[in-house]
Amino acid sequence: MNAPHPAALPEPSRSTALSQDSEYVGLKMFAIVLVAVIAVVVVSSAIRIPSALTLNDTLRHAASGAPASQPASAAPGAGPAPVVATAAPPPATPAAPGAPAQVASAPAPAATDAPAGAIQTVGFKPPAESAIPDGPLGDVIRKGEQIFLHTAQNAKPYVGNTLNCVNCHLDAGRLADSAPLWGAYLLYPAYRSKTKHVDTFEDRLRGCFMYSMNGKAPPYGDEVLNALQTYAYWLAKGAPVGEKIAGAGYKKLEKPTQAPDYQRGLAVYEAQCALCHGAGGEGTRSGDTQVFPPLWGAQSYNWGAGMSNISNAAAFIKSNMPFSKGGSLSDQEAWDVALYIDSQERPQDPRFTRDVATTRKEFHDTDDSMYGKTVNGKVLGQNIK
Known part of the structure; x- marks a missing residue:
């Protein structure tokens, strides 16, 4: 049976029905508002979670002495952020015997209390050539790069063969595990058994001309040495001075099973x-x-x-x-x-x-x-x- 319309009811009944309708509408509006409030709270919590996680990561890195991960874009003029990678699970099966070895930088330091999947700093990425600044400093950096790439042509008085620096330090001195220029710059001054005294980076460069280039050492303060040092400084920008970081120098190779033949x-x-x-x-x-x-x-x-x-x-x-x-x-x-x-x-x-x-x-x-x-x-x- 259909309920009679309020207008068809006697006056007292019609008042009661209208009151009930108003209460129903009020409850309905309250429910809608409540759902909206809950939705806003949930969304706000979701937005705050990444910030809290970032703070927790920063505190954990600070406690362990490891650097916190860098934001995707650094402030203008800042050094390049370290390359980071998320720890991945091991492969399901080992590599087949004789498979090519993975070329990698030196092992990262063992994790302290970082949970699985935590972001770890694993290496250093030098700035791209396109990031060389304008102005006098940039001009010297570019000059150093050209000497590095075309040594016999741009440092002719000091070169006695047809080699260029880039022949042994690949990718314009950028490539890890090929004695990159940025890795060497960080480690000088240092004592060297070869020279039996503490060498500066300028000393190290002079030695390269004497031995690797089979030439003669440029005099201290020469514009060739100045340009190469400036280029090395720029490549190492943002890296920790005095520390050998992953990829610097050559990757240590253990003695073989059989004597070299x-x-x-x-x-x-x-x-x-x-x-x-x-x-x-x-x-x-x-x-x-x-x-x-x-x-x-x-x-x-x-x-x-x-x-x-x-x-x-x-x-x-x-x-x-x-x-x-x-x-x-x-x-x-x-x-x-x-x-x-x-x-x-x-x-x-x-x-x-x-x-x-x-x-x-x-x-x-x-x-x-x-x-x-x-x-x-x-x-x-x-x-x-």
Whole structure:
């Protein structure tokens, strides 16, 4: 049965019905307002949660001494933020035997009390070339970059071969695990066993010209050194001074299972290196441009260069060679081919004294150097002056 319309009811009944309708409408409006308030509270709480989490992360990092993660965009003029990554679960199955090794920077410090999935600082990213500032400072930075990329052309008085700095410090000195320029800049002044005294970064650069470039050291204060130092400073902007951070230098390569072998190294060189560096280690050229650097011979680094140490060469090769395929050689292959390359003749050590035997005893008395050793019936270190 349908309820009668209020207008059809007697007067007292109609008043009662109208009152009930008003109460119903009021309750309905109250319910709508209550739902809206609850929705606003929920949304506000959701917005506040990320801020609270960010604060908690900052406090946790401060307590542990680790730097807090940086915002996506820094203030103008600020140094680049460290690269961060979220910890990922391990793969379900191990890599297949013989699979290419992952090229990575040095292991990050062990987490303290950070929960799984917490953001951890894992490395440093130098500023992009496009971020070089305008003005006089930017001009010197660009000059340093050009010297670094085209050393033989832009620092000709101090270079004695066809190498460029970028041949051993890839991606314009930016690439991790290839002795990046930003990593070296942070660690000087420092005591070096090679020189037996504390070297400044300028000293270190002068040594590169003497040994790696087989040339002569620019005088202190020279514009070439000034430009290179300025470029290095700019690349390292935002990184912690005095600390070796992930990716600086070369990635440490443990001794191989078998002692490095010349013949195995020759096989690796012929299969993986000769296409770019030549069968005789002479490198490849296009007109006057050295496309790929010579690895031995008169136009390569001399016996005093760091790359003439087998361990340095092996570490560089493992992480970076063949070019664009770093990590594809096994550790054993990297050691073998490094031994092979550093068992070839190259320019004399500038510290040469009376004879090869004496020079070896003073500067190369280690299994890491082939200088003064006999290979294929010839004593290394006496053929190229």
